[in-house]
């Protein structure tokens with residue numbers, strides 16, 4: 398039988414603190430701002446809130462560079478504010494999970510400051526240091542050829558000790574040395590610190606990178622145009638990962654805590670099931686990115702890739718079937734703070750189809766098997782910044798560094814144009830624009846010009862305009878959550894099967910539990926299609942949701958509008 402668990406039934410809402418709500422008029426979102434919007438979150442019908450990092454940080458990477466794990470950054474508030482957030486969420490029957498960033502710290506963390514100060518520091522071995530490699534002309538070179546996630550080498554030279562330190566992300570984000578048992582103890586104590594405070598669990602950042610191949614071999618050349626090469630095969634899902642996650646899992650279990658691990662660059666089900674298998678006691682679920690990386694080519698995030706709706710549903714199907722056959726669990730999502738908005742990436746976006754398209758994508762992801770995650774603004778159908786915004790508008794180091802690198806490499810105009818187009822689809826800043834609360838100045842996010850520009854569509858596209866509109870994207874998502882609760886057996890625990898699996902335009906699936914059956918139909922076509930309904934569904938069903946608001950009978954042939962979506966309960 399199925400294993401039931403509260404964390405399988407939860408609906409999660411992700412908040413990006415800098416961009417949610419500014420309470421004190423400095424143009425930056427903060428925790429008191431979040432506290433003032435809990436009724437909004439509650440009214441959407443979510444169970445659990447995940448806040449991105451708000452710990453003390455120099456914010457080279459928007460808080461994913463932590464300088465003190467036990468304090469809140471003054472820009473975001475105080476410890477009292479976070480205590481109040483925990484309390485107020487609990488009072489409303491919701492839970493809170495925090496972002497645990499322990500693959501690396503900030504270079505301003507006391508551990509790293511000490512490690513850098515002397516080779517004899519007791520903290521030196523908290524990080525990863527290596528001697529330079531000596532080149533043909535006696536020059537000092539990085540110990541290997543791996544590429545950092547934010548461009549350039551993963552190694553940074555330290556003159557004083559004549560050694561390089563390792564950083565998968567920015568130079569200001571040195572990786573912790575998990576081989577050192579003291580580092581692991583420190584991390585586990587930090588986790589306990591927050592759990593003891595009443596936090597209900599964690600999203601574990603970049604957690605599949607914590608165990609590296611100790612040899613640090615050169616990576617094969619897969620991107621010939623680049624000086625450095627992706628080394629993921631040597632640091633993603635490394636040799637001791639399951640040992641470390643076993644320790645993490647023990648702590649989580651003690652507190653009955655929620656856990657979701659972020660695991661980029663790995664799509665191997667056999668490795669993933671070792672993390673999320675029900676009896677493994679490592680993590681509840683992980684974010685893997687095979688689906689949402691579908692538009693990324695071999696050259697990485699900003700290389701284009703052509704894909705088809707058929708591939709999109711095949712990837713979903715692969716993970717749905719795999720998890721149900723192996724007693725694992727999926728995390729379902731289309732958006733987060735690390736990419737462009739789903740409307741601009743997963744369908745042929747035009748303003749005319751905005752509402753219908755957002756609801757179609759919601760239907761596609763919303764009734765699959767797994768724990769559902771929604772990123773702030775996704776419930777309103779928010780989109781990317783306008784196409785004519787120049788490179789100067791982008792704030793995020795991932796995009797800025799990539800752009801600098803192209804200029805430095807003397808990239809052709811053609812290559813620059815391609816990059817700009819890809820930024821417009823995928824850059825992280827799109828999801829980080831201020832939340833659109835209402836039609837007042839700065840979208841009601843702040844009383845002053847925010848740290849990043851407000852999208853120009855806010856007068857029409859905002860929360861105030863949608864919360865009381867029964868046909869809004871907001872209302873549609875709420876209906877999905879209501880249905881998941883009302884039909885929990887079939888929609889949370891039921892079996893998943895594709896329907897008409899070979900169809901190139903229509904993605905339809907069935908959920909079933911005993912005699913209960915749900916049918917979900919979504920069209921990924923921007924024009925009308927005729928869908929031949931499989932025999933077993935040509936009977937009376939009850940339509941529960943429809944993005945065009947049509948009440949259709951299930952019959953042998955159905956005419957589907959562009960991006961139409963609907964959901965039936967049959968018995």
Ligand code: TEU
Nearest residue numbers: 458461498546566602603661698735795
């Ligand atoms: O992202 C980890 C990660 O693997 C990145 O390569 C991610 O895929 C990239 O941002 C996509 O553009 C996490 C956080 O989600 C991200 O915001 C942080 O910048 C990163 O870790 C470093 O902490």
Ligand code: CA
Nearest residue numbers: 419421425427
């Ligand atoms: Ca503020």
